[in-house]
Amino acid sequence: MGRTAASRRAFIVGGAVMTIALLGWLVLAPSSSFDPLHTHHAAAATATGGIQPGAVGPRTRTYYIAAEEVDWDYAPDGRDRVAGEPYGEDADVFVAAGPGRIGTVYRKALYREYTDGSFSSRKKRSGDDAYLGILGPVIRAQVGDTVKVVFKNRTSRPASVHPHNVLYTKANEGAPYSDGTSGSAKKDDGVPPGATYTYTWKVPERAGPGPGDASSILSMYHSHKAEVGDTYAGLIGPMIITRAGWARADGSPVDVDREIVNLFQVWDENQSPYLDDNIARMEPDPVLGPEELKGDDGFGESNLMHAINGYVYGNGPMATMRLGQKVRWYEFSMGTEVDLHTPHIHGNVWTSAMGMRMDMAGLLPGEMVAMDMVADNPGIWLFHCHVNDHITAGMITRYKVVA
Numbered sequence: 001m002g003r004t005a006a007s008r009r010a011f012i013v014g015g016a017v018m019t020i021a022l023l024g025w026l027v028l029a030p031s032s033s034f035d036p037l038h039t040h041h042a043a044a045a046t047a048t049g050g051i052q053p054g055a056v057g058p059r060t061r062t063y064y065i066a067a068e069e070v071d072w073d074y075a076p077d078g079r080d081r082v083a084g085e086p087y088g089e090d091a092d093v094f095v096a097a098g099p100g101r102i103g104t105v106y107r108k109a110l111y112r113e114y115t116d117g118s119f120s121s122r123k124k125r126s127g128d129d130a131y132l133g134i135l136g137p138v139i140r141a142q143v144g145d146t147v148k149v150v151f152k153n154r155t156s157r158p159a160s161v162h163p164h165n166v167l168y169t170k171a172n173e174g175a176p177y178s179d180g181t182s183g184s185a186k187k188d189d190g191v192p193p194g195a196t197y198t199y200t201w202k203v204p205e206r207a208g209p210g211p212g213d214a215s216s217i218l219s220m221y222h223s224h225k226a227e228v229g230d231t232y233a234g235l236i237g238p239m240i241i242t243r244a245g246w247a248r249a250d251g252s253p254v255d256v257d258r259e260i261v262n263l264f265q266v267w268d269e270n271q272s273p274y275l276d277d278n279i280a281r282m283e284p285d286p287v288l289g290p291e292e293l294k295g296d297d298g299f300g301e302s303n304l305m306h307a308i309n310g311y312v313y314g315n316g317p318m319a320t321m322r323l324g325q326k327v328r329w330y331e332f333s334m335g336t337e338v339d340l341h342t343p344h345i346h347g348n349v350w351t352s353a354m355g356m357r358m359d360m361a362g363l364l365p366g367e368m369v370a371m372d373m374v375a376d377n378p379g380i381w382l383f384h385c386h387v388n389d390h391i392t393a394g395m396i397t398r399y400k401v402v403a
């Protein structure tokens, strides 16, 4: 008695939603050997102090990371590896080198990992991880850990390491702005060329997977001294944070066999602090001087590198996994308005942390997502951004499921 039509409708709709949600749970629950429902078990285990088999306790993880100036090749294979053919006309807009065109090799600044504080021995990236390409080292942490990054700036410009998600003080934020601090709390803002600074970050519960996440989430770190130029220069890397009680000694989640990380970004080399260096090193344009070139649309477009992990047109090492492996895919994006990307996999499917099936993900600049896959379909498969303009421009690659 007294219910309005609107409230009756709301009640009916609400009831239907609840019924569908319950049915969804009943259907999913019995068959879910590897899906986000692990989350609920995970939360229960954490609440009771449970540690998963194979997991380790909290610790301090120290990374030695240098920023270095390198010549990065967006297309070291020199051909369209996805098509299996030489570059076509569309590709040549971006990859062709010659008078007034830089081509695929650009001076950049990248984060690279060393074995210790002497920064004399580069940590070798395994063959399995070679596909990570331009990305800085994967920083890993488990909730409860402390992360230390000993950062040595070997570039010619000030740089920093600004992390996402983890808990930092003002002296460990790696970003300069008018925040009321002074003195030693400013030293992290921009580490001068040749100097070293140690960033210390705590990893509390709120830095790790939430109730709706799987056992690990993607975060990232990047230089934030001059954020736009620093990130276009290449100073960016992934960070993976695992739920308390769910990480192996190396920080990886115990319920996952293989992890894949991809950065989708249109690298705007026109906004790189190394643009002048790159122009000075290329074959001069027969008509336009360096400053005129910077205002030229054709030149500008040729410097937009539509890359996955810093590679275009399927160049670089292929990400591989084995049939039957539980694979967690982490996807992220940086950049500007053109950086709305839709990573799409052929051949296999993902399940999102919220339990939704997809072979597509959506990314906006700065967005980070994680999806799970049981690799059940062997072969070499296409993996690309589904934005048409980006497909044409080379944001396309392959991955392999080995039988």
Ligand SMILES: [Cu+2]
Pocket: 264, 340, 341, 342, 385, 386, 387, 390, 395
């Ligand atoms: Cu895209």
